[in-house]
Amino acid sequence: MKMILFSLFLLFSSLQSFASFDEWFTNKTLRVDYYHSGNNATEFYSIDNLKSEPYWGGSHTTLVDTLNYGEYYFKVFDVVSNKLIYSRGYCSLFDEWQFTDEAKRTTRTFSETVVMPFPKKDVRIKFYSRNFEGIYVKMFEYTVDVKSYFISEEKPVGYPVYDALISGDPSVKVDILILPEGYTTAEMDKFKSDCDKFTSGLFTFEPYTQNRDKFNIRAVMAPSAESGTDIPGDKIWINTLLNSSFYTFDSERYLMTTDNKAVRNLASNAPYDQIYILVNSSKYGGGSIYNYYSTSVNSNASSAKIFVHEFGHGFAALGDEYDDGSTAFNEMYPLNLEPWEPNITTLTKFETKWKGMLTADTPVPTPVENGSGMKLGVYEGAGYVTKGLYRPTPDCMMRSFKVDKFCPVCSKAILKMIDIYTK
Numbered sequence: 286m287k288m289i290l291f292s293l294f295l296l297f298s299s300l301q302s303f304a305s306f307d308e309w310f311t312n313k314t315l316r317v318d319y320y321h322s323g324n325n326a327t328e329f330y331s332i333d334n335l336k337s338e339p340y341w342g343g344s345h346t347t348l349v350d351t352l353n354y355g356e357y358y359f360k361v362f363d364v365v366s367n368k369l370i371y372s373r374g375y376c377s378l379f380d381e382w383q384f385t386d387e388a389k390r391t392t393r394t395f396s397e398t399v400v401m402p403f404p405k406k407d408v409r410i411k412f413y414s415r416n417f418e419g420i421y422v423k424m425f426e427y428t429v430d431v432k433s434y435f436i437s438e439e440k441p442v443g444y445p446v447y448d449a450l451i452s453g454d455p456s457v458k459v460d461i462l463i464l465p466e467g468y469t470t471a472e473m474d475k476f477k478s479d480c481d482k483f484t485s486g487l488f489t490f491e492p493y494t495q496n497r498d499k500f501n502i503r504a505v506m507a508p509s510a511e512s513g514t515d516i517p518g519d520k521i522w523i524n525t526l527l528n529s530s531f532y533t534f535d536s537e538r539y540l541m542t543t544d545n546k547a548v549r550n551l552a553s554n555a556p557y558d559q560i561y562i563l564v565n566s567s568k569y570g571g572g573s574i575y576n577y578y579s580t581s582v583n584s585n586a587s588s589a590k591i592f593v594h595e596f597g598h599g600f601a602a603l604g605d606e607y608d609d610g611s612t613a614f615n616e617m618y619p620l621n622l623e624p625w626e627p628n629i630t631t632l633t634k635f636e637t638k639w640k641g642m643l644t645a646d647t648p649v650p651t652p653v654e655n656g657s658g659m660k661l662g663v664y665e666g667a668g669y670v671t672k673g674l675y676r677p678t679p680d681c682m683m684r685s686f687k688v689d690k691f692c693p694v695c696s697k698a699i700l701k702m703i704d705i706y707t708k
Contacts, residue, residue, distance in 0.1 A: 310402035342556030462557035573598035606684035
């Protein structure tokens with residue numbers, strides 16, 4: 286009898302440890318804009334401003350993030366009880382910039398944002414960054430007075446929202462919000478058509494196909510003054526709404542924007558879990574940052590696969606599996622540490638990755654042989670380098686566009702993320 290009572294006590298304590306949405310939050314967003322500054326060896330944070338936004342697209346049940354994904358992490362605590370009520374892992378452009386040559390020579394500041402359901406009571410937000418040993422270290426904290434009149438309630442510029450796919454309530458769906466970049470007023474019908482095309486294209490790839498009913502896809506119909514995007518290497522500069530540009534960090538095909546506030550202001554027109562920027566260009570390019578935003582061009586021959594590949598980064602935390610050295614990043618993955626991305630490994634803690642999915646006779650590392658196809662193993666070459674990092678299969682959508690599917694490890698990671706947003 287005592288054992289039964291003790292077990293019930295543990296169960297009750299466990300349930301009590303999880304935050305209840307209705308107890309702690311209202312169904313809108315608290316947006317916290319801040320500045321992230323530093324160089325290749327240092328970083329610091331400073332608050333910019335706080336905004337109350339009208340929609341919350343996230344889960345009402347999965348409030349505390351236990352995945353341990355991302356270079357950064359923030360935790361939200363109730364001030365009075367010190368109870369953890371919300372958290373999320375994420376990445377940013379600042380982290381990538383730290384691995385560039387420029388970061389060795391100068392200091393830069395990036396605008397960044399974290400969002401959470403709007404708290405009913407005052408909260409303390411703690412910001413964490415992974416150190417060079419891969420451990421989260423607290424860098425900054427900020428206390429929010431939820432009744433402060435300095436929390437802006439200024440309404441965003443209102444644009445029509447196009448529903449490309451609506452499957453149900455945002456709290457139990459993966460909500461993708463597509464933002465247009467470099468589409469003029471005369472090209473808004475083209476943008477709508479592109480949204481339909483990429484919505485259809487996403488669900489031609491498994492495991493998205495079998496989970497179509499778990500997604501909502503909306504688009505904000507916001508025109509730019511001019512058509513296209515910046516291409517600095519060709520001295521092309523275009524006046525667009527989100528200020529995107531090729532040659533991010535001097536990598537020609539890397540197409541991103543540092544205008545974080547423009548992105549977030551436009552995204553506030555609808556509920557979202559994932560922001561996707563669709564750029565009106567035929568030049569090959571795109572990019573993505575986990576739990577931040579993704580980009581791809583609309584009119585390149587490989588656009589459909591770019592769209593799906595980049596979403597793999599932004600949504601499912603998948604790492605790049607190619608090893609052609611085509612990025613501007615230096616030693617992004619220390620070979621003595623296990624990367625947090627689920628589909629690449631240094632073998633230092635391989636038991637936390639896909640080791641359990643391998644057959645007993647699979648050699649580690651696994652040689653690439655004729656006929657290997659999508660055979661699961663441990664193949665050297667990933668994370669932009671040819672040695673010391675390993676991928677699950679010879680090829681995959683996260684490595685090249687020669688194939689039309691994700692490997693079993695990437696598929697498992699995508700399914701896991703879908704469940705987190707929808708269950």
